[in-house]
Amino acid sequence: METSLIEQLDKSRYDFMKWSTIGWTIWFGTYILTDFISTPEVPGFISWIRLLGWFLLIVSTIRFVKLKRELNWDNKMKEALDDELHLHNRIKSFQIGYFVVIGLTLLFFVLSLYTSIPAVIVTKLTLYFGVLAVLISKLIFNRA
Amino acid sequence: METAEFTNQIKVQRAMKNITQEELAAKIGVTRKTINTIETGKFVPSTILAIRMARFFEIKVEELFILIEK
Numbered sequence: 679m680e681t682s683l684i685e686q687l688d689k690s691r692y693d694f695m696k697w698s699t700i701g702w703t704i705w706f707g708t709y710i711l712t713d714f715i716s717t718p719e720v721p722g723f724i725s726w727i728r729l730l731g732w733f734l735l736i737v738s739t740i741r742f743v744k745l746k747r748e749l750n751w752d753n754k755m756k757e758a759l760d761d762e763l764h765l766h767n768r769i770k771s772f773q774i775g776y777f778v779v780i781g782l783t784l785l786f787f788v789l790s791l792y793t794s795i796p797a798v799i800v801t802k803l804t805l806y807f808g809v810l811a812v813l814i815s816k817l818i819f820n821r822a
Numbered sequence: 823m824e825t826a827e828f829t830n831q832i833k834v835q836r837a838m839k840n841i842t843q844e845e846l847a848a849k850i851g852v853t854r855k856t857i858n859t860i861e862t863g864k865f866v867p868s869t870i871l872a873i874r875m876a877r878f879f880e881i882k883v884e885e886l887f888i889l890i891e892k
Contacts, residue, residue, distance in 0.1 A: 761852040
């Protein structure tokens with residue numbers, strides 16, 4: 679098995695995670711931002727930023743899917759990349775995401791006792807920070 | 823409650839065989855990152871991985887990974 683190829687693929691995977699995180703942060707973040715901004719001029723500018731985020735997310739997703747399909751042809755390479763450390767880190771990341779979602783749900787529940795918050799905002803914020811928590815923790819755990 | 827210290831001789835064995843973390847990772851079927859985190863004690867390998875590493879170095883598992891009871 680090529681030694682440098684595994685490391686190159688591992689680095690590629692890390693790059694995909696990094697750009698996915700940035701893309702998600704920008705793309706979905708702009709949806710939440712527009713909920714809090716009411717002036718008509720700003721949303722136009724935000725739409726362009728949203729498009730950039732969407733573009734980054736789509737490109738990194740396509741590259742990730744392409745990598746996965748290439749790896750399906752080589753089981754040994756696939757096993758080496760998805761080794762026990764990577765699986766361990768993935769589980770930890772999803773655990774963090776789970777606790778972030780639970781924490782936000784609890785926070786909104788408490789807030790709802792004192793004020794009314796639109797359900798769509800609660801849903802967006804919970805989804806946004808839940809996914810972001812998973813992505814950022816994956817980046818931290820998988821850094822070289 | 824007693825605690826135990828878990829160490830390993832991977833770095834020593836690698837030096838004796840004159841191989842890098844990357845080369846060892848390729849032989850074992852993991853990434854260099856995994857070897858590094860095991861070597862520095864940040865990650866405890868599974869039994870299967872520990873046996874694979876011991877077999878590669880041609881030593882016993884308990885010679886490669888050491889558990890010191892305190």
